[in-house]
Amino acid sequence: MENKVNVFLFGKKYEVPESLTIMKAMEYAGYQLVRGCGCRNGFCGACSVIYRIKGDRELHACLACQTKVEDNMFVATLPFFPLLKEVYDIEKIKPNEQIMMQLYPEIYACVGCNACTKACTQSLNVMQYIAYAQRGEFEKCAEESFDCVMCGVCSSRCPAGISHPQVAELARRLYGKYMAPESKHLLERVKEIEDGKYKDLIEGLMNKPIEELKELYNNREIEK
Amino acid sequence: MYKYTEEQLVSMKKVEATRESRLNNLFGRMSAEEKQQVLKENHPDYIESAYENLKVGPNKGGKVLHELADLLQGKSRVLDMDIDLSKPDYDVDVLVIGGGGAGSSAAIEADNKGAKVMMVTKLRLGDANTMMAEGGIQAADKPNDSPAIHYLDAFGGGHFAAKHELLYKLVNDAPDAIKWLNELGVMFDKDADGTMVTTHGGGTSRKRMHACKDYSGAEIMRTLRDEVFNRGIPVVDFTSAIELIKDTEGKVAGAVLMNMETKDIYVAKAKTVIIATGGAGRLHYQGFPTSNHYGATADGLVLGYRAGAKLLYADTLQYHPTGVAEPTQIFGALVTEKVRSLGAQLVNKNGEAFVYSLETRDVTASSIIRECNKRDNGIKTTDGEGVWLDTPMIEMIGGEGTIEKRIPAMLRMFGKYGIDIRKEPILVYPTLHYQNGGLDISADGMSTTVPNLFVAGEAVGGIHGRNRLMGNSLLDIIVFGRNAGKSAGEKCKSVELKDLTLNHVKEFKKELDDAGINPTKLSPQLLPNYTKQQNI
Numbered sequence: 187m188e189n190k191v192n193v194f195l196f197g198k199k200y201e202v203p204e205s206l207t208i209m210k211a212m213e214y215a216g217y218q219l220v221r222g223c224g225c226r227n228g229f230c231g232a233c234s235v236i237y238r239i240k241g242d243r244e245l246h247a248c249l250a251c252q253t254k255v256e257d258n259m260f261v262a263t264l265p266f267f268p269l270l271k272e273v274y275d276i277e278k279i280k281p282n283e284q285i286m287m288q289l290y291p292e293i294y295a296c297v298g299c300n301a302c303t304k305a306c307t308q309s310l311n312v313m314q315y316i317a318y319a320q321r322g323e324f325e326k327c328a329e330e331s332f333d334c335v336m337c338g339v340c341s342s343r344c345p346a347g348i349s350h351p352q353v354a355e356l357a358r359r360l361y362g363k364y365m366a367p368e369s370k371h372l373l374e375r376v377k378e379i380e381d382g383k384y385k386d387l388i389e390g391l392m393n394k395p396i397e398e399l400k401e402l403y404n405n406r407e408i409e410k
Numbered sequence: 411m412y413k414y415t416e417e418q419l420v421s422m423k424k425v426e427a428t429r430e431s432r433l434n435n436l437f438g439r440m441s442a443e444e445k446q447q448v449l450k451e452n453h454p455d456y457i458e459s460a461y462e463n464l465k466v467g468p469n470k471g472g473k474v475l476h477e478l479a480d481l482l483q484g485k486s487r488v489l490d491m492d493i494d495l496s497k498p499d500y501d502v503d504v505l506v507i508g509g510g511g512a513g514s515s516a517a518i519e520a521d522n523k524g525a526k527v528m529m530v531t532k533l534r535l536g537d538a539n540t541m542m543a544e545g546g547i548q549a550a551d552k553p554n555d556s557p558a559i560h561y562l563d564a565f566g567g568g569h570f571a572a573k574h575e576l577l578y579k580l581v582n583d584a585p586d587a588i589k590w591l592n593e594l595g596v597m598f599d600k601d602a603d604g605t606m607v608t609t610h611g612g613g614t615s616r617k618r619m620h621a622c623k624d625y626s627g628a629e630i631m632r633t634l635r636d637e638v639f640n641r642g643i644p645v646v647d648f649t650s651a652i653e654l655i656k657d658t659e660g661k662v663a664g665a666v667l668m669n670m671e672t673k674d675i676y677v678a679k680a681k682t683v684i685i686a687t688g689g690a691g692r693l694h695y696q697g698f699p700t701s702n703h704y705g706a707t708a709d710g711l712v713l714g715y716r717a718g719a720k721l722l723y724a725d726t727l728q729y730h731p732t733g734v735a736e737p738t739q740i741f742g743a744l745v746t747e748k749v750r751s752l753g754a755q756l757v758n759k760n761g762e763a764f765v766y767s768l769e770t771r772d773v774t775a776s777s778i779i780r781e782c783n784k785r786d787n788g789i790k791t792t793d794g795e796g797v798w799l800d801t802p803m804i805e806m807i808g809g810e811g812t813i814e815k816r817i818p819a820m821l822r823m824f825g826k827y828g829i830d831i832r833k834e835p836i837l838v839y840p841t842l843h844y845q846n847g848g849l850d851i852s853a854d855g856m857s858t859t860v861p862n863l864f865v866a867g868e869a870v871g872g873i874h875g876r877n878r879l880m881g882n883s884l885l886d887i888i889v890f891g892r893n894a895g896k897s898a899g900e901k902c903k904s905v906e907l908k909d910l911t912l913n914h915v916k917e918f919k920k921e922l923d924d925a926g927i928n929p930t931k932l933s934p935q936l937l938p939n940y941t942k943q944q945n946i
Contacts (some may be wrong), residue, residue, distance in 0.1 A: 205738055205739065205792075206739070207739050210739075210940070213940040213941050214941075216941050217941065218937070218939060218941050219704070219937075220533075220648065220670050220671055220937070221648070221671070223533075223704045224533060224534065224536075224537040224541070224703055224704055225537065225539075225541050225542045225703040225704070226703065226704055226743075227542050227701070227703075227740070227743045227744065227823075228743075228819070228822075228823060229541050229542045229625070229627075229628050229819070230534075230536065230537055230541045230542070230628075230703070232533070232534060232537060252739075252740075252823070252826055253826070254739055271636075271639055273639065273640045273642065274640060275640065276594065276595060276637065276640065308822070309822075328597060332597070332623060332625065332629075332818075333623075333625060333818055333819065333822070335628070336632060355632060355633075355636050358595065358597055358629075358633075359594070359595025359633060359636065360595065361595075361597060362592065362594075362595035362596050362597040362598070362633075363592070363593060363594065363595040366597060366598075366600055366604075367600055367601075367602065367603060367604030368604045369551075369592070369598075369600060369604045369605065369606050370604060371551055371552060371553060371605060371606070372549075372551045372585055372588055372589055372592070372606065373589065375550070375551040375585040376551075376585045376586050376589050379557065379582055379583075379585060379586065384556055384557045384558055384582065385582075387556065387557075387558040388557055388558045388561050388578055388581065388582065389578075390558075391558060391561055391562060391565075392561075392574040392578065396570050399562070399565065399566070399570060400442070400566070400570060402562060403562055403563075403565070403566030403570075404442050404566075406559075406562060406563075406566075406615050407615065408615045409554065409610070409615060409616050409617055
């Protein structure tokens with residue numbers, strides 16, 4: 187029989203096997219999840235929870251699908267957080283400092299408390315990427331924030347009301363579209379296809395008998 | 411923190427001992443005959459007892475897995491409801507069902523056509539398998555490559571069963587899909603001169619796997635989601651489609667929707683409908699764990715089938731070779747193929763390589779199953795068995811720092827359990843990953859049997875044949891999502907709807923009655939139920 191631990195889901199005590207993640211512990215306790223459950227693999231940010239271990243001063247945040255239960259863990263879910271998402275036309279904006287000032291001026295009210303970084307479920311240096319955004323250093327902001335799952339825990343802890351994940355999203359799109367070097371080989375290939383360069387070649391394949399295609403496939407040259 | 415068993419530790423030592431020699435002596439590729447044999451003898455698709463023949467519907471007589479048959483021939487949720495179709499709650503040109511990469515691409519392109527678009531998704535926008543696709547997206551955009559070579563790779567990899575017109579579209583529109591994403595701001599891995607960093611995937615003959623570190627799908631999905639929001643396209647979230655609506659002429663004309671939390675029912679009238687509901691991993695076919703997101707329950711297949719849409723290759727599933735076998739907390743989660751692209755080998759309990767690392771997924775998965783079952787060379791794990799994936803080889807080949815730079819999500823996922831994949835190999839076993847089959851469409855994205863019903867993404871059958879190559883799924887959701895959005899956005903301009911009806915649901919029920927089937931299981935399933943269970 188597996189060892190059990192006590193977890194307190196929204197304050198109510200449940201006894202669950204110690205090997206479970208917080209998410210599976212909730213299900214074990216009988217919750218049929220609708221909110222607060224998405225990919226179950228740590229990519230979607232749906233399942234952020236805040237917890238405290240009894241007697242511990244510190245408040246922790248994590249993804250419920252990625253974190254094991256502990257004895258005397260008090261858990262509250264944070265399936266939604268009202269992040270501020272400003273709308274913009276990606277074709278019209280420019281990758282300059284002003285754009286952050288226009289869309290997310292509150293980032294300049296950052297008090298440097300670093301609560302965002304401490305709370306990040308992905309262990310990102312959140313305050314640092316906000317600093318990059320303030321300075322219009324979008325490439326650095328994009329790189330530093332790249333593993334963000336947009337769970338919103340950082341924003342829930344921010345005294346300045348910053349929506350960090352949305353700031354980072356804007357920085358990444360600006361970098362990806364306007365600042366990353368252009369891929370010439372890609373543009374050339376798209377042009378060739380538009381000109382119908384490969385049409386006959388592919389149709390030629392499509393019209394071959396299966397046996398011939400098998401022959402071609404099994405003997406095709408493979409790049410090292 | 412994960413604690414290895416004694417047996418696992420002993421075996422791990424053997425893996426370390428053989429690492430150097432394995433690095434210099436790559437395991438050879440299989441011949442066509444050897445591949446056929448390992449598939450026949452080991453692949454779950456070949457287990458006859460897992461299947462049954464459908465008794466009603468457009469694919470009557472065709473075989474599908476029991477779990478899917480139960481849903482396709484299940485009990486409609488609307489039969490006992492009193493629904494007034496004459497007063498729709500929503501009235502739109504294009505209704506997109508599903509909030510993943512295909513649905514979002516479709517919504518954006520339909521919006522470009524000037525159509526009034528609405529998305530409905532049972533969880534949040536972006537809660538989808540797209541979000542979890544780690545490895546990359548294929549496109550033949552390098553000078554030594556061409557769409558024709560891509561075509562041959564995919565056609566052969568799918569066992570020569572793909573629908574020609576669909577595969578043509580997939581490979582020919584691939585470079586433009588990358589360009590489109592790039593222009594939306596997706597951050598692809600590039601060299602300083604802008605050359606895309608591309609690698610091999612299982613079954614590719616050219617390095618055409620584009621990636622955004624190992625968050626490829628997440629980066630694409632969050633960008634598309636941001637774009638949908640920027641455009642102000644209405645997204646009705648936490649709301650599922652539970653049945654399609656038709657008009658009296660038999661054209662699809664909307665859907666009955668249900669709020670997942672309050673269970674309130676709404677009627678959405680639409681000139682065209684796009685099913686982009688994704689896959690079925692959460693049905694846990696044949697008891698397999700899955701790498702899929704929480705909502706992957708084949709809903710679109712059920713909705714379409716009851717409305718008369720034909721299925722193609724619904725009997726074939728993809729079991730990704732490398733799901734997590736240990737630690738148990740993340741059992742079944744995906745270990746991206748990119749780990750093998752970067753040089754990690756599959757190794758048995760004796761420290762021996764047993765398969766070339768980048769065979770197609772079905773062949774690799776079958777080889778792992780054979781190693782564990784027939785050859786008894788697996789390593790015992792909490793939930794069953796597994797083999798080693800020798801991740802430290804990656805940095806021997808690519809240099810120190812490669813893992814952190816190229817597969818940070820993997821480093822993090824195992825790091826949380828105290829496993830440093832730079833230093834230790836990891837334990838893997840096949841996991842239910844992808845629905846190869848789905849609803850049958852023509853090149854314009856429309857169902858071959860139901861007018862004005864479009865389908866995109868994993869819910870489509872036939873693009874990949876009977877097995878899909880890595881990186882062709884992220885590609886297909888973009889290519890066919892955009893395609894469906896454009897087609898539906900055009901088509902809706904000439905559609906005139908007659909009175910709405912759910913008669914097709916009643917007729918389907920009668921067919922079930924006539925076949926002596928009295929279903930108790932409600933379908934579509936919408937979500938799995940893991941409460942008080944074995945916690946799969």
